[in-house]
Amino acid sequence: MDMKCDMNTMCRCMDDCGMCMSMCMETMMSCAKMDCMTPEMACMLQDCAEMCKMTMGMMMRGSSMCEKMCMMCAEMCMACCSMCMTANSVEIMARCAEMCKRCADSCNSMAKMCMAA
Secondary structure, three states: OOOOOOHHHHHHHHHHHHHHHHHHHHHHHHHHHHOOOHHHHHHHHHHHHHHHHHHHHHHOOOOOOHHHHHHHHHHHHHHHHHHHHHHOOOOHHHHHHHHHHHHHHHHHHHHHHHOOO
């Protein structure tokens, strides 16, 4: 990653990835307890959490693949957001959708910033 990338954008993106990872895991555990989650939902939440964790780690290490990973993470987060919105009658799913959207926006901003650098 080019260090011309704005550190505030990177820090915000890492924070959002960490919060999204936690929110997806919390949602998965809560919905499992309430028995309101399909296997596909569980897989999507787990995949999103793992993608956020990997993206955060790559940013911390200054990986040269960070830009591409941020784009993939944004795509994963938007897919998870869409899935959560279909079940937004469950309050935690609505909160998870919001966090996934926020993370996707941060990852897109980070990828664009690094592309321009």
